[in-house]
Amino acid sequence: MPSPPRDGLLARLSGIVGDANVLTDPESMSGFLLDWTGRYRGEADAIVRPRTTAEVSAVVTECAAADAQICVQGGNTGLVGGSVPPPRRDGSRPRIVLSTVRMTDVDEVDAVGRCVGVQAGATVEAVDAAAARSGLAFGIDLASRQSATAGGVVSTNAGGTRMIRRGNARSQLLGIEAVLADGRVLRRWASLVKDNVGYDLPALLAGSEGTLAVITRVLFRLVVPPRAATVAVAAIAHVEDAIGLIGAATSRGLTVEAAELMTEAGIALVTGHGQRRPTATPGPFYVLLEVSGTGDIESTTAELLADADGLIDAVAQPAPARALWAAREGHTESIARSSSTPVVKLDISVPIRALPEAFAELAAVGTLTEFPCRPILFGHVGDGNIHVNLLDVPPEHATTVTDHVFGIVTANGGSISAEHGIGRAKVAWTHLGRDDVDLDIMRAIKATLDPRDLLNPGVLFDR
Ligand code: MLT
Numbered sequence: 071m072p073s074p075p076r077d078g079l080l081a082r083l084s085g086i087v088g089d090a091n092v093l094t095d096p097e098s099m100s101g102f103l104l105d106w107t108g109r110y111r112g113e114a115d116a117i118v119r120p121r122t123t124a125e126v127s128a129v130v131t132e133c134a135a136a137d138a139q140i141c142v143q144g145g146n147t148g149l150v151g152g153s154v155p156p157p158r159r160d161g162s163r164p165r166i167v168l169s170t171v172r173m174t175d176v177d178e179v180d181a182v183g184r185c186v187g188v189q190a191g192a193t194v195e196a197v198d199a200a201a202a203r204s205g206l207a208f209g210i211d212l213a214s215r216q217s218a219t220a221g222g223v224v225s226t227n228a229g230g231t232r233m234i235r236r237g238n239a240r241s242q243l244l245g246i247e248a249v250l251a252d253g254r255v256l257r258r259w260a261s262l263v264k265d266n267v268g269y270d271l272p273a274l275l276a277g278s279e280g281t282l283a284v285i286t287r288v289l290f291r292l293v294v295p296p297r298a299a300t301v302a303v304a305a306i307a308h309v310e311d312a313i314g315l316i317g318a319a320t321s322r323g324l325t326v327e328a329a330e331l332m333t334e335a336g337i338a339l340v341t342g343h344g345q346r347r348p349t350a351t352p353g354p355f356y357v358l359l360e361v362s363g364t365g366d367i368e369s370t371t372a373e374l375l376a377d378a379d380g381l382i383d384a385v386a387q388p389a390p391a392r393a394l395w396a397a398r399e400g401h402t403e404s405i406a407r408s409s410s411t412p413v414v415k416l417d418i419s420v421p422i423r424a425l426p427e428a429f430a431e432l433a434a435v436g437t438l439t440e441f442p443c444r445p446i447l448f449g450h451v452g453d454g455n456i457h458v459n460l461l462d463v464p465p466e467h468a469t470t471v472t473d474h475v476f477g478i479v480t481a482n483g484g485s486i487s488a489e490h491g492i493g494r495a496k497v498a499w500t501h502l503g504r505d506d507v508d509l510d511i512m513r514a515i516k517a518t519l520d521p522r523d524l525l526n527p528g529v530l531f532d533r
């Protein structure tokens with residue numbers, strides 16, 4: 071039960087957003103306090119659901135006055151525990167979850183300027199649907215498109231399956247509106263593709279994981295979708311063959327819209343959960359390639375596949391070829407349903423030239439007797455980004471196996487976080503990704519924008 075000073079804060083928050091939007095009963099709160107992976111559970115005094123930027127500003131102002139911490143939550147589809155509060159270390163500081171679930175407005179698309187303004191809680195699917203009504207597309211796509219939100223993808227600088235062609239969430243940003251820790255509203259909102267007045271603050275907030283400000287609205291650039299595209303899935307003998315196929319597609323004048331790598335172990339899991347096997351003959355590896363271009367793309371793709379090194383079998387269909395994509399997009403869900411313990415999810419990247427060797431070393435983690443686990447690896451091969459999923463890890467081994475995986479990654483010149491962020495999951499390892507000077511600057515920026523550590527406690531920094 072909240073203590074009397076907390077009751078005062080909650081009453082004031084109810085005055086801002088309405089009683090129905092301050093949830094305090096354990097049953098209504100529970101979904102907001104557990105992350106998608108089931109590994110991270112936290113505590114808070116209430117879930118607060120504002121509707122507008124003005125309400126967010128008023129909520130943050132009241133929280134600042136009460137020294138209450140704020141955990142910002144969008145679709146709660148993040149995979150590093152960054153969207154749920156930590157367990158309480160010190161019982162005295164009040165804490166709320168600020169959910170953007172009611173902030174779903176999508177403005178009219180500017181078809182000439184190719185951009186759209188949306189509220190932070192608008193889903194990726196809703197942004198793309200609005201773009202499609204104007205003959206355009208959103209540059210970000212990911213399997214969790216129905217739940218992942220604009221605020222979430224920007225604050226984590228999400229990559230997703232179109233990253234190879236369109237760049238990450240930061241690359242889609244034209245403007246941003248965000249509430250600072252003192253309640254003031256930062257607004258950079260001009261549909262200008264060229265605008266060099268000082269620091270790029272929207273780019274700074276992208277990837278800041280809610281630790282610097284609460285993103286309330288985003289002005290996204292939109293892209294022109296290809297007129298025609300083909301999706302091919304090839305069963306291949308080696309990881310190198312996937313990399314070779316991407317290069318060969320480009321050499322033939324095709325534009326690579328997506329390039330995803332899977333293994334037979336992953337395909338066996340997703341087919342066990344209702345998806346169709348993509349090729350008649352299995353391979354140890356699979357690459358999904360979506361390509362666009364001019365001329366007869368289907369014939370060019372067929373020639374590309376016929377000449378591919380290590381080819382075992384292949385299928386190709388005109389995009390969107392949802393059934394082929396389903397085998398790839400079903401991985402996360404099937405993995406979560408197949409592990410006897412919460413999955414240890416390590417989203418890493420390595421330079422493309424190091425990928426085959428790093429992939430083999432990562433897959434071999436499952437053969438080490440010191441860390442019993444079942445690895446399923448898949449990911450965005452064109453970006454050097456592999457999602458290392460370790461199933462059936464006894465919880466007492468989670469830290470040591472993570473150390474081991476990150477050792478492989480750093481020895482191969484890679485990053486411990488390719489696209490999911492640091493959240494709470496990787497705080498202990500940030501020194502593997504950034505040196506002391508870099509981390510000092512990050513802490514200085516945090517101390518300037520949020521000196522009292524009100525925003526997203528426990529995320530990105532250990533404090
Ligand atoms: C994906 O690429 O499907 C996501 O990043 C999810 C995951 O890593 O499980």
Ligand code: ZN
Binds near residue numbers: 230489
């Ligand atoms: Zn991914």
